[in-house]
Amino acid sequence: MKRTLKILGIGIILLNLFLLTALALSIFTVNASLMGSLSPEGGREPIRFETTIDPATRTTTINVLVTGRNQGVLDVLVRIGVKLLSPDGAIIAQGSDSKRIPAGSTAELSVKMQISAEDALKYGLDSVRPTSTFAFEFRTFFDLVGMSIEARG
Amino acid sequence: MKLTAKAVVFPALIIIAFVIAPRIAIGLIPAGIEEMIRMVFDVNMVISTLTVVGIAAAAMSFVKNATDSWSPANLLAAIASELIGLYVFIFFIGLGDVAGLGVTRISIPAGPGATMFWDFKFFVLCQFLICGLSIVKESLDFYSSRKGRYAQPTAPS
Numbered sequence: 001m002k003r004t005l006k007i008l009g010i011g012i013i014l015l016n017l018f019l020l021t022a023l024a025l026s027i028f029t030v031n032a033s034l035m036g037s038l039s040p041e042g043g044r045e046p047i048r049f050e051t052t053i054d055p056a057t058r059t060t061t062i063n064v065l066v067t068g069r070n071q072g073v074l075d076v077l078v079r080i081g082v083k084l085l086s087p088d089g090a091i092i093a094q095g096s097d098s099k100r101i102p103a104g105s106t107a108e109l110s111v112k113m114q115i116s117a118e119d120a121l122k123y124g125l126d127s128v129r130p131t132s133t134f135a136f137e138f139r140t141f142f143d144l145v146g147m148s149i150e151a152r153g
Numbered sequence: 154m155k156l157t158a159k160a161v162v163f164p165a166l167i168i169i170a171f172v173i174a175p176r177i178a179i180g181l182i183p184a185g186i187e188e189m190i191r192m193v194f195d196v197n198m199v200i201s202t203l204t205v206v207g208i209a210a211a212a213m214s215f216v217k218n219a220t221d222s223w224s225p226a227n228l229l230a231a232i233a234s235e236l237i238g239l240y241v242f243i244f245f246i247g248l249g250d251v252a253g254l255g256v257t258r259i260s261i262p263a264g265p266g267a268t269m270f271w272d273f274k275f276f277v278l279c280q281f282l283i284c285g286l287s288i289v290k291e292s293l294d295f296y297s298s299r300k301g302r303y304a305q306p307t308a309p310s
Binding site: 011 | 246266267268269270271272273274275276279280283286287289290293294297
């Protein structure tokens with residue numbers, strides 16, 4: 001009985017140490033990836049927009065680009081979601097992208113959205129700029145731990 | 154009940170860590186950073202919760218260290234200490250939000266406004282498991298000590 005209790009006690013201590021280490025590494029990885037991905041680097045903005053208009057169909061294509069940088073010690077799954085909203089809050093276009101980034105690496109995430117000429121007229125985008133919402137999600141430690149940020153731009 | 158060094162030192166350390174240190178720490182933080190912290194957390198609530206938890210944990214530590222391992226008071230204090238430890242873990246990991254059980258939502262009022270979500274459900278679940286195992290261990294410890302105390306001495310052959 002005494003031996004079993006000793007083994008159980010040691011097992012509980014080891015489990016606690018493993019979980020605390022995993023927790024510390026996960027928090028560090030998620031924070032480092034968030035800071036790395038959302039900080040401007042080399043004069044480049046963290047979130048970049050590329051807009052092109054097709055002269056034939058008048059369809060506007062908006063490409064949102066984000067460079068995911070994993071400056072942590074564990075692999076990270078990065079997800080971005082973008083919504084374009086009309087002034088009254090209706091969703092004009094939306095898209096998302098996700099990439100798994102190994103520790104110390106970078107990856108480009110891109111969300112492509114198209115707005116037809118009819119939609120641009122319908123929502124009055126020739127006179128009013130649409131607003132956008134961004135959602136960033138960073139998951140690590142077998143995707144069991146995560147942090148996400150939702151912001152209006 | 155026996156007044157040992159452990160029964161005095163451990164509760165004193167708990168009181169220093171949970172009641173005195175947070176009050177000193179909040180006084181040492183520069184005013185600008187304190188204002189930012191107060192925008193996100195209810196600092197007064199955190200300090201009062203830590204005070205209540207610290208006093209309860211110190212009391213349980215005193216009972217646990219001042220009683221014998223076969224005493225029911227010792228078992229109850231050990232179980233209560235484990236539950237307090239679990240509460241403290243969820244409190245810290247949820248940044249003060251215990252009801253979220255590891256999922257925390259923080260509104261950042263600065264700029265255009267943003268919302269942050271933390272998901273630590275996995276670690277909270279693991280901590281529940283560890284707490285359960287610890288309670289089982291404490292109970293087995295108690296029954297083993299009790300059995301040893303009340304065991305009939307065997308007659309020499």
